[in-house]
Amino acid sequence: MMFAVTILAVLVTMALALIRSLKGPSVYDRILAVNTFGTLTVVLISVHGFMTGRPEFLDLALVYALINFIGTIAVTKYVTFSDMGHGGERDEKGDI
C-alpha cells in the first residue's frame, strides 16, 4: 500500500518533469528536466522492486544512476562545445 502511494507520487513528479522537458524554452531546461526524470527513474525502480518483493532491482537502479550522471554530463558538454572530445582550453577554470 505505501509503496503504491510512493510510486504514484513519483509518477506524477515524472509527468511534471516531462512537461517541463517538452515546453522548456531553452535547451538547458530540457537537460535539467531529463536529469530529474532519470533520478526519479532510479527511485521508481527501487520502490517497484520492494513492492514486488524482489529487491534485486536495486542493482539496476545503481547502474541507472551511473548512466544518468554520465549522460547528463555528456549532453551538457555536447551542447556547450558541439564536440564530445573538447579539450577545455576555452577558459582556465575547466570546460563545464
Add this chain to the structure above:
Amino acid sequence: MALLFDILSWGALISGCILCLIGGWGMIRLPDMYTRMHGASIIDTLGIGLILVGLMFQAGLTLITAKLVLILIFVFFTSPTATHALARAALNGGLKPEVLDEGIRLPIDPLNSDDVAVADTASKEDEPSKI
C-alpha cells in the same frame, strides 16, 4: 519494534513523496532556468533521499540496505555536480537570469558580454525584475 520501523518508514516515504511533488511543481511554475534548478535540487536531494531512507527502514540491516546507501551516496555526490555543470554551461551559453538581486556579480557575466544571444534582450535590463 517492527511497528516502530513501519511508522518511521511511512513517515519518511510520505515526506519524500510530498517533497518530490513540491519540487516537480516548482519545476513547472518557477520563472527561469536557474530558479527551476532549485526545484530539481529539492527532488534530487531531500525527495529521493527520504524515499530511500524509508526503503532502508523496510529492509532492515541487510545487504539491501548497503545497496540503498550506495545509491544514496552516489546521487548525493553526482546530482550537485551535474547541476553545477549545467548552470555553468548555461551561463557560458549566455542564458540570462531573470531574477537577479541588485549588486550581485555573476562569475561569468552574460549581461555585459558581447554575445549575440543576449544582445536582443539587453533593452529589457532597465525594467524592474519580476518575481
